[in-house]
Amino acid sequence: MKLIEYPDKEMMMMRLADILASELEDVLLTQDSASLAVPGGTTPGPVFDSLCGAPLDWSRVSVMLTDERWVPEGSGRSNTRLLRGRLLTGRAASATLVPLYADAEHPEDMLDELNTGIEKATPISVMLLGMGADMHTASIFPGADNLEAALTGDSNLVAMRAPGAPEPRITLSAKVINAAINRHIVIVGAEKKEALERAQTLPATEAPVSAILQGTTVHWAEK
Numbered sequence: 001m002k003l004i005e006y007p008d009k010e011m012m013m014m015r016l017a018d019i020l021a022s023e024l025e026d027v028l029l030t031q032d033s034a035s036l037a038v039p040g041g042t043t044p045g046p047v048f049d050s051l052c053g054a055p056l057d058w059s060r061v062s063v064m065l066t067d068e069r070w071v072p073e074g075s076g077r078s079n080t081r082l083l084r085g086r087l088l089t090g091r092a093a094s095a096t097l098v099p100l101y102a103d104a105e106h107p108e109d110m111l112d113e114l115n116t117g118i119e120k121a122t123p124i125s126v127m128l129l130g131m132g133a134d135m136h137t138a139s140i141f142p143g144a145d146n147l148e149a150a151l152t153g154d155s156n157l158v159a160m161r162a163p164g165a166p167e168p169r170i171t172l173s174a175k176v177i178n179a180a181i182n183r184h185i186v187i188v189g190a191e192k193k194e195a196l197e198r199a200q201t202l203p204a205t206e207a208p209v210s211a212i213l214q215g216t217t218v219h220w221a222e223k
Ligand SMILES: O=C1O[C@H](COP(=O)(O)O)[C@@H](O)[C@H](O)[C@H]1O
Pocket: 038, 039, 040, 041, 042, 043, 044, 066, 067, 068, 069, 079, 129, 130, 131, 132, 133, 137, 138, 139
């Protein structure tokens, strides 16, 4: 793992957007298409605001979430809503969204259908992940019902229910995350930096993020 510390959050978000854009550009120089996976939650919005203006051939880019809360897009908790509003706009509006949500009661009902999109986009060219202070990444939570399957199983997508998550989730597995060609985590604040340090001393069952740290660049700013 490589840690890059930034003097402030604003600078980090802009620099990170440049790094992701340049990695996508490199892939598009040699391949017909590229794929980008991004987190939801409260942290990545400012990265999206910069990245959506990058001068790339976005029509050749597939964009997906690392994980989704099983709520309709009308919900303020929908990561897809964030993605559409702040990343799939401007120049990036011509990118193709690979969905991680479909209208069904349970994520398990749609796993096979949603997996067809993921399969076409893997290995993912560029992946940005978030991390919670509880050391979850994507929606791979400590104490989750399908934690073992997400950490060590062969599926691309796993449905999850966890004590720390108010609704069911769907998440990319550690297998898909670790296969990504370029991998980054973005975190803000002292609490998350301490959690990251702690995660490196714990097994993945207690600190799921530790399963995907090898080869990952972590971008951190205190505030
Ligand atoms: O619920 C989620 O949490 C993590 C971390 O979110 P943050 O609000 O602490 O930045 C996020 O990476 C994940 O995509 C999201 O579904």
